[in-house]
Amino acid sequence: MAELLEKISAVDRISNIFVANQTMVGEGLPAWVNQARTPALQAFQKMGIPSFRTENYKYSDLTRLFENENFRRSFKPDLFDVDLAEVFSCDVPEFDTHLILVANGWYDEKSTNSELFPKGVIIKSLRKAMLENADLVEAYYGKLAKSNEDPLTAINTIFAQDGVFIYIPDNVQISKPLQIINILRSEDDLFVTQRNMIIAGKNSQAKIMLCDHTLTSQQFINSNITEVKIGEDAVVDIYSIQNQHNKTASFSGIYVSQDKGSTLSTNAMTLHGGIIRNNLKISLDGEHASANISGLALSDKNQHVDNYTSIEHLKPNCVSNQLYKNILDDSSTGAFTGRIHVSPYATKTAAYQRNNNVLLTDAAKMNTKPQLVIDNDDVKCSHGATVGRINDEALFYLQARGINEKEARLMLMFAFAHEVLAEVKIDKLRDVIDQLVNKRLRGEVSRCHSCALDCIR
Amino acid sequence: MLVIKDLYAKVEGKDILKGINLTVNAGEVHAIMGPNGSGKSTLANVLAGHTNFEVTHGTATFNGKDIFEMSADVRAKEGLFLSFQYPVEIPGVSMVNFLKTAVNEHRKYRNQKELSAGDFLKLMREKKEMVQIDSQLTNRSVNEGFSGGEKKKNEIFQMAMLEPTLAILDETDSGLDIDALRIVSNGVNMLKNKNNATILVTHYQRLLDYIVPDFVHVLYEGRIVKSAGKELAIELEEKGYDWIKKEVEA
Numbered sequence: 001m002a003e004l005l006e007k008i009s010a011v012d013r014i015s016n017i018f019v020a021n022q023t024m025v026g027e028g029l030p031a032w033v034n035q036a037r038t039p040a041l042q043a044f045q046k047m048g049i050p051s052f053r054t055e056n057y058k059y060s061d062l063t064r065l066f067e068n069e070n071f072r073r074s075f076k077p078d079l080f081d082v083d084l085a086e087v088f089s090c091d092v093p094e095f096d097t098h099l100i101l102v103a104n105g106w107y108d109e110k111s112t113n114s115e116l117f118p119k120g121v122i123i124k125s126l127r128k129a130m131l132e133n134a135d136l137v138e139a140y141y142g143k144l145a146k147s148n149e150d151p152l153t154a155i156n157t158i159f160a161q162d163g164v165f166i167y168i169p170d171n172v173q174i175s176k177p178l179q180i181i182n183i184l185r186s187e188d189d190l191f192v193t194q195r196n197m198i199i200a201g202k203n204s205q206a207k208i209m210l211c212d213h214t215l216t217s218q219q220f221i222n223s224n225i226t227e228v229k230i231g232e233d234a235v236v237d238i239y240s241i242q243n244q245h246n247k248t249a250s251f252s253g254i255y256v257s258q259d260k261g262s263t264l265s266t267n268a269m270t271l272h273g274g275i276i277r278n279n280l281k282i283s284l285d286g287e288h289a290s291a292n293i294s295g296l297a298l299s300d301k302n303q304h305v306d307n308y309t310s311i312e313h314l315k316p317n318c319v320s321n322q323l324y325k326n327i328l329d330d331s332s333t334g335a336f337t338g339r340i341h342v343s344p345y346a347t348k349t350a351a352y353q354r355n356n357n358v359l360l361t362d363a364a365k366m367n368t369k370p371q372l373v374i375d376n377d378d379v380k381c382s383h384g385a386t387v388g389r390i391n392d393e394a395l396f397y398l399q400a401r402g403i404n405e406k407e408a409r410l411m412l413m414f415a416f417a418h419e420v421l422a423e424v425k426i427d428k429l430r431d432v433i434d435q436l437v438n439k440r441l442r443g444e445v446s447r448c449h450s451c452a453l454d455c456i457r
Numbered sequence: 458m459l460v461i462k463d464l465y466a467k468v469e470g471k472d473i474l475k476g477i478n479l480t481v482n483a484g485e486v487h488a489i490m491g492p493n494g495s496g497k498s499t500l501a502n503v504l505a506g507h508t509n510f511e512v513t514h515g516t517a518t519f520n521g522k523d524i525f526e527m528s529a530d531v532r533a534k535e536g537l538f539l540s541f542q543y544p545v546e547i548p549g550v551s552m553v554n555f556l557k558t559a560v561n562e563h564r565k566y567r568n569q570k571e572l573s574a575g576d577f578l579k580l581m582r583e584k585k586e587m588v589q590i591d592s593q594l595t596n597r598s599v600n601e602g603f604s605g606g607e608k609k610k611n612e613i614f615q616m617a618m619l620e621p622t623l624a625i626l627d628e629t630d631s632g633l634d635i636d637a638l639r640i641v642s643n644g645v646n647m648l649k650n651k652n653n654a655t656i657l658v659t660h661y662q663r664l665l666d667y668i669v670p671d672f673v674h675v676l677y678e679g680r681i682v683k684s685a686g687k688e689l690a691i692e693l694e695e696k697g698y699d700w701i702k703k704e705v706e707a
């Protein structure tokens with residue numbers, strides 16, 4: 001008779017992986033980084049794997065994913081035989097960026113040409129920055145992305161070893177976008193942890209793009225957390241393009257603190273990926289700060305895309321504006337939760353939120369939930385959510401003018417998506433994304449193995 | 458050109474058209490009048506291919522082809538045009554992109570080369586002048602935020618762009634101011650020739666002063682109950698529909 005082994009829980013297994021590899025994980029890193037791992041582990045053990053019962057994870061139960069994985073961990077950088085910069089060389093001449101490559105969570109020195117970076121700006125591996133720019137990193141590390149508030153943040157902090165560090169000094173404005181390309185490439189199933197930090201000094205400006213890609217068809221779990229500090233009157237744009245294959249589970253967290261008069265714009269474009277959960281938390285910590293955040297997710301097959309946003313209005317006269325849209329095909333599922341908290345001190349707050357969704361089939365499902373907690377009377381707030389279908393009358397109108405049904409549907413979907421794309425302020429990038437979305441809706445961007453920007457060739 | 462025989466159609470289980478017979482030949486203008494709810498728009502939508510309506514009996518051919526065998530877009534490309542009573546707003550779809558796609562779909566269907574961007578804009582400019590539609594409108598999304606009259610004008614502008622062989626204008630005159638009515642009518646008259654035909658659905662004799670019909674039909678409770686020349690419209694304007702209803706019921 002076969003012996004029945006009691007199955008070890010995912011929490012225990014992940015804890016054991018950490019304990020067994022603790023030395024390797026912490027090697028070469030300062031004590032304050034490694035000391036953050038223990039409380040993170042305790043927080044994770046207390047909160048457990050996100051499930052329907054976990055606060056804020058009602059629509060994304062990750063129990064099965066974590067129970068079934070026994071993936072390799074990328075505790076050391078994998079060596080690649082190719083120059084990744086070469087693989088990703090962008091053939092769109094007008095679209096010129098500073099390229100930063102990250103492979104399996106590790107900053108790729110070899111492929112990143114740091115000599116071309118603007119003067120005064122620090123762009124380097126987070127690992128290096130933890131040693132060489134400890135004062136900068138330590139000030140925010142784990143302070144914006146708090147392990148005790150979110151199990152996925154806790155997991156990231158337990159295992160964090162590397163990622164990207166960007167520091168833009170006061171009064172420095174970078175016009176050319178910084179493009180961080182995160183590549184997953186492995187011959188076996190892989191669990192990747194990446195940790196980034198962006199510090200934008202007073203009155204600085206930068207546009208940052210995050211592009212997520214898979215280069216091989218293995219299964220991946222990708223935990224990617226970015227802490228962002230935006231100084232007084234600084235203007236920061238963060239655009240992300242998620243285009244990983246559908247056997248990837250991607251957990252991203254962007255945690256932002258904004259000082260007085262600063263402006264943040266974000267746009268999250270989800271084209272492909274299996275299970276996607278994006279956490280975006282913004283703390284408006286100074287007066288007259290504004291945050292414009294938007295996202296568009298196009299999903300089909302069994303994809304699951306869950307966007308969770310949380311805006312903390314802590315000071316008076318701040319503005320937040322949210323626009324998220326999903327187009328769901330086949331039996332894909334989506335979720336949007338938009339939390340807005342207006343504190344008693346945040347008088348004259350303006351907070352707007354909209355989430356519109358189109359279901360293309362009966363099997364597709366969308367959950368949308370605003371969460372407004374308003375502890376102040378002097379505010380302007382609005383929120384609206386819709387889950388609908390393609391407008392039949394509009395469809396007939398287009399058909400009655402000679403446009404066939406398929407094309408007419410695409411026109412309407414594209415029109416629906418376009419409102420979000422209009423939020424992208426880099427003209428050339430908007431054009432590129434426009435075309436990507438168009439192709440995605442036509443089903444022509446399938447399992448894209450290369451850079452999103454290469455797809456349009 | 459259009460031959461409708463004993464046509465029955467229903468919507469949501471309710472019979473609306475109950476035996477329509479109508480023949481329209483090239484070069485003719487037909488006016489269809491009738492009380493509210495009698496089925497005029499239903500007839501127009503059934504012909505244009507709206508899937509809300511179910512044809513339960515009868516036939517309709519357009520240039521000899523069975524119209525019900527064709528999808529809505531094919532009917533349009535075969536030369537049938539419906540000017541909607543209530544044109545829908547389509548936010549996010551620009552007028553230019555919409556028209557360019559429509560015009561080129563028509564051209565592809567006829568094995569013609571697609572228009573270049575330049576030629577398309579030239580065509581658009583020409584037709585815009587014809588119906589005197591404001592450039593501000595053609596730079597917006599389809600019908601989005603257009604006034605009632607602007608929407609109607611836009612329908613005729615699209616008709617001018619597509620040059621159909623059979624145009625069904627469903628109450629295009631309602632909502633137009635006096636000047637716009639004249640401009641739109643002029644446009645329709647300019648597009649008229651011996652090879653195409655027009656069906657005007659209207660409540661008002663006034664339109665028929667501008668676009669003179671060869672035949673006037675009265676649609677009542679899903680049937681054409683009276684057909685005559687243009688003088689019938691004048692009679693209806695004076696006397697209303699009661700006498701016709703009485704005739705039918707007698």
Ligand SMILES: Nc1ncnc2c1ncn2[C@@H]1O[C@H](COP(=O)(O)OP(=O)(O)OP(=O)(O)O)[C@@H](O)[C@H]1O
Nearest residue numbers: 468469473491492493494495496497498499500509
């Ligand atoms: N989608 C629909 N669902 C249910 N009933 C409908 C629908 N469309 C039309 N009807 C009904 O069919 C009947 C005929 O409507 P239709 O729009 O054809 O009238 P009409 O002659 O064009 O009227 P009007 O002069 O007011 O424009 C009406 O009773 C209307 O309520």
Ligand SMILES: [Mg+2]
Nearest residue numbers: 497498499542
């Ligand atoms: Mg009508």
